[in-house]
Amino acid sequence: xxxKVSVTLKRGILDPQGQAVLHALSSLGYPxxxxxxxxxxxxxxxxxxxRAGAEAEVKAMCERLLANTIIEExxxxxxx
Amino acid sequence: MTAPLRVGILVFPGxxxxxxxxxxxxxxxxxxxxxxxxxxxxxxxVDAVIIPGGFSYGDYLRTGAIARFSPVMGAVTRFAExxxxxxxxxxxxxxxxxxxxLPGAMLRNRSLSFICKDIHVQVENPxxxxxxxxxxxxxxxxxxxxxxxxxxxxxxxxxxxKARNQVVFRYCTEDGKVTPAANPNGSLDNIAGIVNDAGNIxxxxxxxxxxxxxxxxxxxxxLILLSLLDAIKSGQRSPKPVLAS
Numbered sequence: 001x002x003x004k005v006s007v008t009l010k011r012g013i014l015d016p017q018g019q020a021v022l023h024a025l026s027s028l029g030y031p032x033x034x035x036x037x038x039x040x041x042x043x044x045x046x047x048x049x050x051r052a053g054a055e056a057e058v059k060a061m062c063e064r065l066l067a068n069t070i071i072e073e074x075x076x077x078x079x080x
Numbered sequence: 081m082t083a084p085l086r087v088g089i090l091v092f093p094g095x096x097x098x099x100x101x102x103x104x105x106x107x108x109x110x111x112x113x114x115x116x117x118x119x120x121x122x123x124x125x126v127d128a129v130i131i132p133g134g135f136s137y138g139d140y141l142r143t144g145a146i147a148r149f150s151p152v153m154g155a156v157t158r159f160a161e162x163x164x165x166x167x168x169x170x171x172x173x174x175x176x177x178x179x180x181x182l183p184g185a186m187l188r189n190r191s192l193s194f195i196c197k198d199i200h201v202q203v204e205n206p207x208x209x210x211x212x213x214x215x216x217x218x219x220x221x222x223x224x225x226x227x228x229x230x231x232x233x234x235x236x237x238x239x240x241x242k243a244r245n246q247v248v249f250r251y252c253t254e255d256g257k258v259t260p261a262a263n264p265n266g267s268l269d270n271i272a273g274i275v276n277d278a279g280n281i282x283x284x285x286x287x288x289x290x291x292x293x294x295x296x297x298x299x300x301x302x303l304i305l306l307s308l309l310d311a312i313k314s315g316q317r318s319p320k321p322v323l324a325s
Contacts, residue, residue, distance in 0.1 A: 009187075013232065014266070016192045040141075065149070068142055068178065070185040071232055 001046050003058045004077040007067045008039035042066055054078055085111040085312050088126035090156070090172075092118045092147045097133035097169065097289060104289040105130070109305055118150035127312040128165040129156055131172030133225070133287060143186055143228045144174035153179055165209055165311060166281045167304075170226055173273070173283030182276055182283045183241065184233035190266025194227040198298075199264050201249040201272045201286060202256050208248055208275050209311030210282040213303045219256045220249075220300040222286035224264060229285040231267040231274075241274060249273035249284055 009015045018036040025033045044061075046054050058076050067074040087105045091098045098115060105113040114124055118136075123129065136147035147153070153175070160166050160181060168176040176182045189195060198221050203214040214220070233241065241247050249272040253262045263270045265285075273284030288301030 013187065014190065016188050016190055016230075016266075020192055065141070065145065068145070068185050070234070071187060 001049050001051070001054055002079045003044040003046060003054060004079070005042040005044065005058065005062060005066055005074055006039055006077075007042065007062075007072050007074045008037050009071055010073050013071055049080070051078060085128075085309055086124075086126045087111055087113045087308075088116045088123055088129045089113055090118060090129065090131050090152055091115050092134070092136035092150060094136045094138055095132050095134035095171070097171075097287065100287075101130050101132045101169070101289045104292040104301070104305055108292045108302070109309060111309055116152060118147065118152045121151045121155060123152070123155045123159055126164075128167065128308055129159060131156070131166065131168040131175055132289070133170030133172060136171055136175065139171075139228075142178065143171060144176075144178040147171075147175045148179040157181065160276075160281050163278070163280055165308060167210060167308060168281070168283040169287055169289065170224075170229075170285055173285055174228065176281060176283045181281055182274055183237045184231055184268075184274070186228045187230040187232050187266070188228050189226070189230050189264075194225075195229075195264050196223070196225040197264075198223050199272075199286065200252050200254050200256075200262065202252040202258060203248070204250055205245050205248045205275070207245075208279050208282065208307075210275070210304055210307050211248060212307045212310055214307070217256060219252060219254065220286075220303065221254075221291070221298055222288060222300055223290050224286050226265070226285055229265040229267065231271045231285075233268060238268060241271075242269075244277060246274050246277065246279075247271055248275055248282060249286070 017038040022036040062074045102113045203218045206214045250258050250270040251263045252258045258270050275282050288304040291298040291301035
């Protein structure tokens with residue numbers, strides 16, 4: 001099965017990249033964009049079909065390496 | 081007669097200040113230094129460890145995030161836990177944060193730019209093994225060269241750092257004023273360098289090794305490296321050989 005992990009900076013932590021994109025969009029004539037948050041998308045191909053096991057393992061990977069939980073939060077999406 | 085002082089300098093794929101550190105420690109300060117490849121599971125007999133600057137593993141994922149899992153970092157952790165002196169410079173600081181040996185994390189510079197220039201820092205704590213040659217409040221001119229030096233810690237961690245005097249350097253103006261304008265990268269509270277609670281691990285973004293030689297026109301970095309050598313001489317050597325666990 002596959003796992004998609006998205007990692008973003010936590011709310012309240014300044015995201016300079018997101019701010020730069022927000023300003024660029026505003027100057028391109030999209031004043032309706034209120035905020036932009038940038039992040040990373042990490043796709044994993046897993047050698048298992050055990051959903052619960054995969055979820056627990058990917059969560060451990062996020063805690064240990066894929067995200068720095070001092071500044072980032074992550075979301076895991078599993079697909080068959 | 082005691083053995084000559086030996087400093088271990090870690091080398092990761094992508095380290096690029098390792099040779100500058102070696103030059104500063106050996107040619108300028110007259111101590112011995114060994115390069116230690118990141119695959120080594122143990123440290124040779126050294127009195128201190130420097131984790132140099134650079135772009136370990138190309139800064140992939142996050143700065144320092146992959147280097148912290150190199151085998152040598154297990155040995156460095158045991159060395160530090162035994163009281164050994166560890167100095168992390170720039171990427172070395174980032175690696176120490178990712179390894180959890182120092183509190184907090186690095187964010188991208190507020191300006192999004194890679195900044196390479198001389199800045200000023202104030203010595204907030206001259207009572208560390210890395211700053212004993214400095215006066216309280218002394219202003220040092222040191223070069224920085226980083227894209228991710230925007231230090232962050234949550235409120236609880238910041239309170240602890242301050243209460244325990246762990247903030248060692250803060251970005252300031254030439255005449256020693258800690259102001260937002262003197263903060264090059266957006267670091268929380270103008271923080272440029274911190275020590276751990278025990279005081280034997282320092283992480284700093286500026287590069288003392290790049291300003292230790294009179295030929296380069298600035299010797300402020302010598303104060304930090306000489307303080308480290310003083311600390312080793314005065315007995316703060318690693319208390320015992322650090323073996324593989």
